[in-house]
Amino acid sequence: MNNFFLEDVINKKLLSYQYNDIVPNGLQIEGISIVKKIITGVTACQDLLDQALLNHADAIIVHHGYFWNNESKYIHNMQRKRLQTILSHQINLYSWHLPLDIHPKLGNNAQIAKKLNIFIKGNIGIPYVFWGILKNKMTGIEFAKKIEEKFKKYPIHISKNTPEYxxxxxxxxxxxxSFIKQAYKFGIDAFLTGEISEETTHIAKELGxxxxxxxxxxxxxxxxxxxxxxxxKKYNLDVDFIDIYNPA
Ligand SMILES: [Zn+2]
Structure with a gap:
């Protein structure tokens, strides 16, 4: 498939032009014009680039690409090595950030709902923060165990002054x-996300x-x-996901 056509079909599928993002979505670095082998990953780190080379990839598609608004514009050290790897091998680097969090079927939040049996009701006014109802209500401990079963990882669970179910x-x-307080206004019993900050513990406890x-x-x-x-499935492309271990 032509590299710009690939960008276009994904942009249309993920409705990329609808969202203001803090990073450019789409084909961030142009490589060879015909894409046959695609490697996907969460972050375009050096380990993923090296694995993509071993797999003779023409394209890498990630959730966390390059050129974030708050990032230094200097191309030094780590960033120089990453760009050198991509450019010298004519790899196309594609990245979709918020559109891939928000998409109602393919997106990260929709996938969390699917794994944890949550019926999606909508968002809390921020398009990438969803809310919904557990198809079978459960206790906090039962839900933590369900997370462990589905994500192969026991979560950090703050449960003080909380409802039983x-x-x-x-x-x-x-x-x-940081969205926990806005989400609380939706009358929720629980909030789930990737990261935790020091203050999150106190906020969760005090909100109950x-x-x-x-x-x-x-x-x-x-x-x-x-x-x-x-x-x-749709374009019969050769795509492999590579998971670069990250405990964070
Ligand atoms: Zn992220």
Missing amino acids: INRIAWCSGRGQ IHFFSLGHHATEKDGIQSLGKWLC
């Missing part, structure tokens, strides 16, 4: 801990809601894999 829940993949932190990486592996499966 979780029914209404809000969630946000990645770094969503369960808080679950699964790790940023763990909550953002499924969106990119769903996108890869969709590309495989």
